[in-house]
Amino acid sequence: MNGFLPFLAAGWMLLVALYGMVTSRNLVHTVGCLAVAQSSTYVMLLGAGYRRGGTAPVFSDTAPGSRPVVDPVVQALALTDVVVGATVTALLLALTLQLRKRHGTVDPQALTGLKG
Amino acid sequence: MQASALLPLAVAVPLLGAALLAVIGRRLPRVGCDVLATATAGATVCCLVLLLGAGGTGRATAHLGGWPADIGIVLVADPVGAGLALLAAVLVLAVIVYSWRYFDEPSGQHAGVFPALILLFEAGMTGFALTGDLFNAFVFFELMGTAAYALTGHHVEDRRPLHGALTFAIVNSLAAYCSLLGIAMLYARTGQLNLALAGRSLATGHGGVPVTVAFVLISTALLVKAAVVPFHFWLPDAHAVAPTPVCMLMSGVMVELGVYGTARVYWTVFAGPGGVPPHAFRTVFTALGVITALVGAVMCWHQRHLKRLLAFSTISHVGLFVTGVALLTPAGVTGTALYVAGHGCAKAALFGLTGVLLDRYGSVDEYGLHGRARGLRLVGVLYAVGGLALAGLPPFGTGLGKAVAEEAAGTWQPWLPAVFVLVSAVTGAAVLRAAARVFLGAGPRPQPRPHEPETTGEGEEPEIRSPRRALPATMPTVSALLLLLSLLVGTAPGLAVALGRGGERFTDRQGYLAAVTGTAEPALRGAAEHTWTGSGIALGLLSAALACLLAAAAVRLRAPAGFSRVVASAVTPLRRLHSGLVGDYVAWLTVGVAALCAAFAALR
Numbered sequence: 161m162n163g164f165l166p167f168l169a170a171g172w173m174l175l176v177a178l179y180g181m182v183t184s185r186n187l188v189h190t191v192g193c194l195a196v197a198q199s200s201t202y203v204m205l206l207g208a209g210y211r212r213g214g215t216a217p218v219f220s221d222t223a224p225g226s227r228p229v230v231d232p233v234v235q236a237l238a239l240t241d242v243v244v245g246a247t248v249t250a251l252l253l254a255l256t257l258q259l260r261k262r263h264g265t266v267d268p269q270a271l272t273g274l275k276g
Numbered sequence: 277m278q279a280s281a282l283l284p285l286a287v288a289v290p291l292l293g294a295a296l297l298a299v300i301g302r303r304l305p306r307v308g309c310d311v312l313a314t315a316t317a318g319a320t321v322c323c324l325v326l327l328l329g330a331g332g333t334g335r336a337t338a339h340l341g342g343w344p345a346d347i348g349i350v351l352v353a354d355p356v357g358a359g360l361a362l363l364a365a366v367l368v369l370a371v372i373v374y375s376w377r378y379f380d381e382p383s384g385q386h387a388g389v390f391p392a393l394i395l396l397f398e399a400g401m402t403g404f405a406l407t408g409d410l411f412n413a414f415v416f417f418e419l420m421g422t423a424a425y426a427l428t429g430h431h432v433e434d435r436r437p438l439h440g441a442l443t444f445a446i447v448n449s450l451a452a453y454c455s456l457l458g459i460a461m462l463y464a465r466t467g468q469l470n471l472a473l474a475g476r477s478l479a480t481g482h483g484g485v486p487v488t489v490a491f492v493l494i495s496t497a498l499l500v501k502a503a504v505v506p507f508h509f510w511l512p513d514a515h516a517v518a519p520t521p522v523c524m525l526m527s528g529v530m531v532e533l534g535v536y537g538t539a540r541v542y543w544t545v546f547a548g549p550g551g552v553p554p555h556a557f558r559t560v561f562t563a564l565g566v567i568t569a570l571v572g573a574v575m576c577w578h579q580r581h582l583k584r585l586l587a588f589s590t591i592s593h594v595g596l597f598v599t600g601v602a603l604l605t606p607a608g609v610t611g612t613a614l615y616v617a618g619h620g621c622a623k624a625a626l627f628g629l630t631g632v633l634l635d636r637y638g639s640v641d642e643y644g645l646h647g648r649a650r651g652l653r654l655v656g657v658l659y660a661v662g663g664l665a666l667a668g669l670p671p672f673g674t675g676l677g678k679a680v681a682e683e684a685a686g687t688w689q690p691w692l693p694a695v696f697v698l699v700s701a702v703t704g705a706a707v708l709r710a711a712a713r714v715f716l717g718a719g720p721r722p723q724p725r726p727h728e729p730e731t732t733g734e735g736e737e738p739e740i741r742s743p744r745r746a747l748p749a750t751m752p753t754v755s756a757l758l759l760l761l762s763l764l765v766g767t768a769p770g771l772a773v774a775l776g777r778g779g780e781r782f783t784d785r786q787g788y789l790a791a792v793t794g795t796a797e798p799a800l801r802g803a804a805e806h807t808w809t810g811s812g813i814a815l816g817l818l819s820a821a822l823a824c825l826l827a828a829a830a831v832r833l834r835a836p837a838g839f840s841r842v843v844a845s846a847v848t849p850l851r852r853l854h855s856g857l858v859g860d861y862v863a864w865l866t867v868g869v870a871a872l873c874a875a876f877a878a879l880r
Binding site: 167170174177178181182183184187190191194197198200201204205207208233234237240241244247248251252255256258259262263268269271272273274275276 | 411415418421422425426429432433435436438439440441442443445446449450453454456457460461463464469512513516517578579728729730731851852854855856857858859860862863866
């Protein structure tokens with residue numbers, strides 16, 4: 161059961177984020193929810209690479225093979241993921257700022273120019 | 277040069293060009309930026325042509341940094357992947373030449389940003405088409421996404437581009453994170469990120485729910501990018517507001533990369549034992565494809581905003597591509613590849629011509645432009661030719677691709693060719709109808725329907741500073757050349773043969789695995805010859821004739837009131853679903869993922 165826990169946690173975080181995005185009335189909040197959705201991927205990635213009793217995969221003070229380490233690949237992936245997420249969040253917040261400046265609203269439900 | 281050296285260059289050259297433009301663009305004169313961007317795009321095209329030449333109809337691989345496949349990242353070029361990268365590079369070159377004099381802005385501090393973003397976009401697309409690694413594909417996917425979001429919101433002064441870009445970015449990024457969850461689940465099961473090795477590792481297991489869920493999650497981002505119903509809502513909004521050159525790229529090749537990604541991931545990872553059973557994939561994706569094609573065609577027919585019209589026509593063609601790929605046969609892949617190449621060129625040309633209208637009249641509204649473009653005779657002729665190409669008129673590449681895919685689909689389900697003919701006829705007819713009204717002033721001026729949910733194409737922010745200057749010669753020229761390319765796809769003798777072998781390679785799991793691990797590739801079975809057949813030509817002519825008839829009827833005839841009411845009561849709810857609200861689109865995405873999971877669970 162313990163092995164499934166990170167997966168369940170990640171799934172729950174994704175659902176929370178989805179709920180927030182569907183009902184959001186403020187674009188900054190929407191972008192925040194998107195960041196929550198992204199955080200679920202960190203949990204999932206790190207959960208996938210966890211080894212019971214493992215330590216950090218840094219071999220400056222431990223000899224390779226002397227004790228179990230957690231999977232370094234997923235940590236690299238999570239790091240890349242952070243970079244990607246920072247880019248996207250920054251871009252989205254910049255667009256939101258611009259929208260507020262030009263049009264005085266950040267309510268996604270007030271944007272009705274495109275339909276049909 | 278060797279293929280293994282050319283492969284990374286296809287990604288590195290545009291990245292380098294983008295970095296250069298971003299850094300020194302503001303110090304260069306306008307001409308300098310144009311020359312640098314064009315040279316970079318040209319070099320990428322040359323690089324990919326050489327790569328296709330060196331690789332022939334086999335596979336070329338590059339192990340980056342010399343690391344083996346289970347540790348490092350492998351780039352793989354087979355005819356379909358490298359061909360799609362080449363299509364992206366050709367369209368980028370066309371777009372850069374097209375926009376030479378299109379924007380007088382941006383200037384000052386931001387000079388060079390637009391071409392730099394286009395090149396970044398190109399790097400993402402070629403990288404995505406050539407990578408053999410799942411996480412690397414995610415990174416390239418996000419690179420191309422981020423560049424596309426920024427380009428869509430290029431006109432930050434206007435409200436609608438901001439709206440369209442936000443919707444596009446939020447929906448696509450959310451889908452990308454779903455995909456990353458799927459990648460993590462797959463990694464947890466297999467311990468591999470390389471496509472081929474993950475597939476080999478899955479084959480030793482027994483499948484089950486986690487594998488199915490992982491496949492659905494990974495597909496989510498690809499289906500959102502491919503704008504498959506119900507993941508398609510962002511696409512018409514983004515296309516309506518993006519600058520025309522960006523639309524040319526998004527509709528011409530970015531959306532198709534989503535279909536390519538789905539097919540690649542399925543074939544290399546999930547097609548074997550322990551994956552997702554082929555009958556389930558075939559059923560689910562054919563259903564998705566047919567629904568997408570029909571919804572796209574209906575929505576396309578009811579648009580008056582020309583860019584939205586073309587955007588829905590893209591959705592509808594994507595439905596046909598998904599159907600072609602879902603057949604899981606080499607012929608289906610070959611037909612789809614030809615169709616994508618022909619469609620990409622023709623659709624980019626049509627967007628380019630719409631850009632001419634926007635440049636001249638500051639509007640892309642079919643009703644508002646009624647009869648106003650009588651003076652642009654050449655553009656009108658090209659527009660009509662583009663409409664016919666979209667309808668699949670032989671000998672355009674769209675016609676050949678449609679014929680091959682149709683034949684492959686007909687051998688499995690005899691009714692599928694009817695969908696191909698109907699959908700290409702309706703989308704072609706919508707373009708022809710618009711051309712007849714705008715360039716000939718044919719028929720009575722349509723009355724606006726203020727009570728209906730629709731987006732007009734009027735009051736567009738002009739994409740240029742001074743509307744009184746002469747039309748840049750590159751705009752119609754590039755569009756004409758793209759139409760010629762679409763014609764060449766259908767008539768060049770070697771292309772169909774090469775893509776025929778490409779289809780065999782694409783569907784050959786063992787060969788892909790062997791190429792990635794560096795063992796000897798098994799010999800290729802004799803590839804079937806795909807060329808024009810009598811029935812293919814007949815069906816192509818049929819759909820083109822149907823398109824002409826439909827367009828003429830729409831322009832000339834008045835539908836009886838009862839008929840219009842029935843159609844409106846059926847279509848208006850569908851149009852209301854396209855609400856432009858990002859919350860609704862996220863809800864549809866969730867519904868789509870849940871429905872896919874349920875469908876695969878039911879068919880296991």
